[in-house]
Amino acid sequence: MFGAFERMVAWRYLRARKGERFVSVTAAFSLAGIALGVAALIIVMAVMNGFRQDLVGRIIGLNGHLTVQPEKGRALPDHAALAAKLRGLPGVEQASPTVEGQVLLTGESGGAGGGLVRGIAPEDLRARAVIARGIRRGSLGDFGGEDTVVVGIRLAGRMGLRLGDRLTLVLPQARGADFSVAPKQRGFRVVAMFEIGMPEYDSRQVFIPLQAAQEFFGLGEAVSQVELLVADPTQVAPVTVAVRAALAGQPLRIADWQGANSSIYAAVVVERNVMFLILTLIVVVAAFNIISSLTMLVKDKGRDIAILRTMGAGSGAILRIFLLCGATVGCGGTLIGFALGLGIATNFDVLRAWLLALEGTPFFRPELLFLTQLPAVVEPREVATVLAMGLGLSLLATLYPSWRAARIDPAQALRHG
Structure with a gap:
């Protein structure tokens, strides 16, 4: 040229x-x-x-990319079959039954405050990359059994908790089958502390084993929801469509992280x-x-x-x-x-x-x-x-x-x- x-x-x-x-x-x-x-x-x-x-x-690392919850009530009974069905869908990497609830936390040193408790199977928690790489003290390998707990490091600092200390969870109104309104409490041993860099999680999030959470909240064998992790969080919309199609006709509410955090x-x-x-x-x-x-x-x-x-x-x-x-x-x-x-x-x-x-x-x-x-x-x-x-x-x-x-x-x- x-x-x-x-x-x-x-x-x-x-x-x-x-x-x-x-x-x-x-x-x-x-x-x-x-x-x-x-x-x-x-x-x-x-x-x-x-x-x-x-x-x-950080936003969805603790909450899951997709959640499946009961349309009415707070209990999802047949969660094992539901999770197995969802794991087989394309794009779904993990389906974790969880129990979630607000409680009052008290420590051995006298510190107290509100917190969000999430019950999850130990193997599912270890598979959460944002938690696994955010462990600052202790080890996720010790998380399991009936009396272990993983807490945010800012929460531990505010309440004066150290590894091995007992953290007591207090539920103001027990929600068992007897409809008792007496406060319910249970102690857990701190085995690990995490930090993901978001104060709203580091200062109030608590993880306990799934079975212990079911007993503590009086759910029996049921759970609060099933959380899904997908391969590409930014492409969650097609997976949401597939989940809705797979669960069509069932009384379930399905929400993805983009809808829950749409403004952010x-x-x-x-x-x-x-x-x-x-x-x-x-x-x-x-x-x-x-x-x-x-x-x-x-x-x-x-x-x-x-x-x-x-x-x-x-x-x-x-x-x-x-x-x-x-x-x-x-x-x-x-x-x-x-x-x-x-x-x-x-x-x-x-x-x-x-x-x-x-x-x-x-x-x-x-x-x-x-x-x-x-x-x-x-x-x-x-x-x-x-x-x-x-x-x-x-x-x-x-x-x-x-x-x-x-x-x-x-x-x-x-x-x-």
Whole structure:
């Protein structure tokens, strides 16, 4: 497409020579602007993806991606057959019968407070990745039997609990078959403490074995709900449709995490899209800089263009020369920004550790420390979109100045040059 003559002339125009440095400096700033814009877009989108992934994991890591509950009442009797049926559906990785309820917690040191108790089978709790990797003290291997409990580390700190201490659960109104309203209490031994970085969970969540929870809440063999974990939480909608179809006609209520946390999820999606739009404007501004620098280059080289035309260069050759000048700046800046952004995003953990060590002091409050551990998730489709957008804007920015250069009248340019 570009001949040797056109490449040579374009390169000579881009080089800074005495008396022409302003145009070259402007072109250099245009290249830097589009490079920084593309790099910032790739880095910020990767961090936003990491934030969304981490937030989704924290929100639904304890609650399950899907819940199946009785439509009326609080007991789900035939949960074993129901869980087995749900495990066979495509996309479902885990189906865990659970018991959930609010209780009063009291510790050996006299601390007391409210908490949310969740009864779950020990093997199902160990399979919850967000809990398994969040254990700070003790071991999930000790969770089992009838009198063990796993608590949030902030709850343990507030109540002065240590490993091996007894935590008493008090149910203000026992709900057994005898309809007794006498308070019911039971002691459990603390075997592990977890921290997932979300205060609402770390400060009030308590896990006890499923059988102990059934006895404590007077449910017999029934459970409160069946929680499902799916392979891809962001694609929970098709699984929800499959679950509804499999359980059609049964008096059950089915809810997924996106519906239960719709406001939070919508806010994250909107913020991500707004950030993409704002950072795209940086690339657009850089593309306008290419237009201005190329326009100044055309004006500065008006006499040279006229001489080239009189020597036999056609308007198409002039058009291609300035297209090549603009494309070198724009596409070169886009590729530099692509390499820079991808390099930083893929090595974000190393860079973050270096910055934290350089700072020396934490710049987040303790309850927000999880923000310093956010991953950067690079999605190839997004990177390809940013790269295509940068290249497209760069090429579009060169069209008008190049067209103006090709339309210069040699006689007028020499007469007024």
